[in-house]
Amino acid sequence: MASDRRLHPASILFTLGSTAKNFVFPAIATLFASRSGDWGLGLGLTLVLAPLSLIALVRALSIRYRFEEHELVIRSGFVFRSVRHLPYGRIHNLDAVQSPLHRILGVAEVRIETGGGAEPEAALQVISLEALREMRYQVFGQKTATPASTEPQVPPPPSEVILKLAPRELMLSGFIHSKGILVIGALFSLLFEFRLFDSMVPKVVDDFTGRGFVRQLGRSLIGKAELPVEMIAIATVGFALLLLGMRVLSMCWTAVTLYGYTLVHEANDLRAEFGFFTRVSATTPLKRAQALTVQEGPLHRLFKRVTVRLQSVGKPAEADQRPVREKVAPILPRNAAPAFINRIFPGIDMGDGSWRPAHPRAFRRALIVPSVIWLLLSCPLIYFQPVWGVGLAACLLGWAALNAKLYVKSTGWRTTSDAVFFKSGWILRQMTIVRLERIQAVSLRETPFDRRHRMATVLVDTLGASGAPHVVRIPYVPRADAAALLNDLYYRAARVPFSV
Amino acid sequence: MSEIGGAVVRHKLAPAAIPFERTVGWITAVAISLPLLLVVVVAWFKADYPPWIYGLGGLLWLAITGWLVWLAIVWPARSYEATSYVVDQAGIEISRGVYWRAIVAVPRSRVQHIDVLQGPLRRKFGLATLTIFTAGTEHSSVGLENLEHQVALDLRDQLLPQASDDGI
Numbered sequence: 001m002a003s004d005r006r007l008h009p010a011s012i013l014f015t016l017g018s019t020a021k022n023f024v025f026p027a028i029a030t031l032f033a034s035r036s037g038d039w040g041l042g043l044g045l046t047l048v049l050a051p052l053s054l055i056a057l058v059r060a061l062s063i064r065y066r067f068e069e070h071e072l073v074i075r076s077g078f079v080f081r082s083v084r085h086l087p088y089g090r091i092h093n094l095d096a097v098q099s100p101l102h103r104i105l106g107v108a109e110v111r112i113e114t115g116g117g118a119e120p121e122a123a124l125q126v127i128s129l130e131a132l133r134e135m136r137y138q139v140f141g142q143k144t145a146t147p148a149s150t151e152p153q154v155p156p157p158p159s160e161v162i163l164k165l166a167p168r169e170l171m172l173s174g175f176i177h178s179k180g181i182l183v184i185g186a187l188f189s190l191l192f193e194f195r196l197f198d199s200m201v202p203k204v205v206d207d208f209t210g211r212g213f214v215r216q217l218g219r220s221l222i223g224k225a226e227l228p229v230e231m232i233a234i235a236t237v238g239f240a241l242l243l244l245g246m247r248v249l250s251m252c253w254t255a256v257t258l259y260g261y262t263l264v265h266e267a268n269d270l271r272a273e274f275g276f277f278t279r280v281s282a283t284t285p286l287k288r289a290q291a292l293t294v295q296e297g298p299l300h301r302l303f304k305r306v307t308v309r310l311q312s313v314g315k316p317a318e319a320d321q322r323p324v325r326e327k328v329a330p331i332l333p334r335n336a337a338p339a340f341i342n343r344i345f346p347g348i349d350m351g352d353g354s355w356r357p358a359h360p361r362a363f364r365r366a367l368i369v370p371s372v373i374w375l376l377l378s379c380p381l382i383y384f385q386p387v388w389g390v391g392l393a394a395c396l397l398g399w400a401a402l403n404a405k406l407y408v409k410s411t412g413w414r415t416t417s418d419a420v421f422f423k424s425g426w427i428l429r430q431m432t433i434v435r436l437e438r439i440q441a442v443s444l445r446e447t448p449f450d451r452r453h454r455m456a457t458v459l460v461d462t463l464g465a466s467g468a469p470h471v472v473r474i475p476y477v478p479r480a481d482a483a484a485l486l487n488d489l490y491y492r493a494a495r496v497p498f499s500v
Numbered sequence: 501m502s503e504i505g506g507a508v509v510r511h512k513l514a515p516a517a518i519p520f521e522r523t524v525g526w527i528t529a530v531a532i533s534l535p536l537l538l539v540v541v542v543a544w545f546k547a548d549y550p551p552w553i554y555g556l557g558g559l560l561w562l563a564i565t566g567w568l569v570w571l572a573i574v575w576p577a578r579s580y581e582a583t584s585y586v587v588d589q590a591g592i593e594i595s596r597g598v599y600w601r602a603i604v605a606v607p608r609s610r611v612q613h614i615d616v617l618q619g620p621l622r623r624k625f626g627l628a629t630l631t632i633f634t635a636g637t638e639h640s641s642v643g644l645e646n647l648e649h650q651v652a653l654d655l656r657d658q659l660l661p662q663a664s665d666d667g668i
Contacts (some may be wrong), residue, residue: 440636443604451601461636486605494607496589498582498635 004064008107008128015060015125019053060125067138072112074122086121088139090114092288092312096132098279099496108281109133140269140285159266162343163329167255172329174254175247176299184246198214254330263328265343270310270328288312290342290438290462293470294337295431304334310344343436348419355412355423359455362411362476366404374400413474413485418488420460422472430470438462439493444486446479456482460489510584518576520625525572533565585644592632592659604642606631610634614656617623618649628652632659
C-alpha cells in the first residue's frame, strides 16, 4: 500500500551545490589569506573534500520515503542503512524553503522537526511541490481521517488567510524591530572573513574618534581636561546617523525577507509563507501552541501596532530562524489583536478585559532592591565627585522609583473559563495567554520579604518556556489571592487532559 | 486521598527524615569543618601572618562550624515541619520551605513519569525520594525527598496515569 518515493531529480544539483559550498568558502578564504596564491593548499583541500562530497551525494540520492498509516518512514544509505520512523502525531513543524533556483525548478527543500533535538529530524533536499503538498496532507491532514486509499488524492484542505502583510506594514515592522544590527553583523563578519577589517578599523577608530577622544573624555570627568564638546557633538551626530541607517537597512531587510507574509489557518495548522528571494513556508500544528504573547514596545505604541508571538514546543533552533517562526504576526494593528487571537485560539474566553492588580504595597517591594543597588554603585563616584555623585544618585533613585511605580502599575492578571492572562512591563508591554490544558504545573513562592508584606509570586509552568520572552510569573500577588489562584488553576487544569 | 472539594488530608514526610537529615548534617559539618580547622592550624605553625589574621580565621571557622552544627541539630526538624503534601483526585500539591516557601501543584494528567530513588544512607533509614517529571520547563522535575519507601511506591502508583483514566 505504501510505496517508496524518491527525491526530485534536481536533488543532485542541490546536494552538489551545498557540499561544494562547504569547501569553496574555506578554499577562497585560504586563497585570500595567502595572497601569493598558494595553490598547493587549495588542491590538497579539494582532494580531501571531493570524496567526502561524493559520499554525501550518494547518501542524499539514496533517500527514500514513504507514508505509512501513522508514520512517515525515511530510509537512507546504501552501505550504512538507516531507517527513521516519524509518527505523524509527533511532527511539530514541516518547513519548506525555496530559494530562487528552487522556484525556477518547481521544487522545495523540506525540513521535518519533531521537537527533539536542535537539528531537524529529517531534511529532504529537494522534492517537487506536488510531493510537498502530498506530504503536508499526509502528515497534518490525517486527523480528519480519510480512509487510506492506494493513491491518496490531494484535495486542497479548507484554508483561511488570517493575516496578510503589505510591504508598507513590513517596512514598519522593520522600523520597529531593528534588524539593522543583523545586517551590520553580517557585513562585519564578511569584512572579517576577508581581512579587510584589519586595515579599515584603525582608520575609522583612531583618526575619527580615536583613543585620544576617549582619553580626553575620561580626563575631563576627573577634572583634568576640558570637555571635548566638538568631538562629542560629532560622535553624537555620527551615532544618530548610524542608528538611522540601521533602521533603514532593517526596513529593507524585513521587506525583502518577509515579503508577502501570509499566515494561513488550515485545518488544525498554522502556515506562514514569506520571502522575496528565498521563499519559506513554515507549518506548525496549532495543538503544539503552548502560549501566546502580545508585545508592545514604545515604537509599537507610536504606530498603534503590536507583535504576536506563539510559543510552540520548544526547540532551540538557530537564532535567526526561531524568531521568525515565533512571531506569527510580526506586526498587527493594535485593535485587530483580539480578533487575531480569536482566530488562533478559536472560541477562547478573553474575559471582560479587567485586570487583577498587584498588591497595594508592591511598589515598596519593587523599589527597595534596585535602590540599594544604585546607591552602592554610586558610592565610588560620590567619593571622588561629591556634587556629581549625589546628583547622579538622586537621578538614579528617581528613575528607580518611576520604574518601580510604572512596573507595578503595568502588572496584572486575570483568569477566564479557559485561560490565564498575565501582563507586565511598561517600556516593553507584554501580555501572555496560557490555556488551561497547556498548564504543566502551578507554583507559589514566598520570599521572607514577600511573607512580611503578605504577598507571593505565582508561576504557571508550560512546555518549552525556557527561551520564551515572557512567561506567566505573576509577582506581588496578595497571599490569599495567590493561594486561591494556585488552587483554581491546579484543579481546573487537572480536569482538562493534556496531549502533545 | 480526598475528593476535590472534600476534606484535605495533609501528609507529612516520614518521621525518620529528621534523624536522617541530622546524620547527613553531622557528616557535612565534619567534612567541611575539619579541613578548615586543619588549614588554620597548619598556617599557624608554618606561615607567620600577623596575629589578627589568625584571630579572624578562627572566628570565621567558628562561625562556619556553628552554622553547620545548627544545620545539623535545629534545621532538620524545622524543615520537616515546613514540608507537607496533599494527594487527591487532581494530583499532588507539595509545600516546603522554612524561610523561602514554595508550593508546587502538579495535576495528575501532567505527570510524564516518576522515579523512586534510594541511596545507601536513605535505605538504612527506610527512606526514598520521589521525583515527578512533567513536560514543563521550570518544574520539569519536582522532587519529594524523605518519604517512607513504601509510601513513595504507593504514591507513584497513585499518581501515574492508569490506562483507564487517561484523558479523563
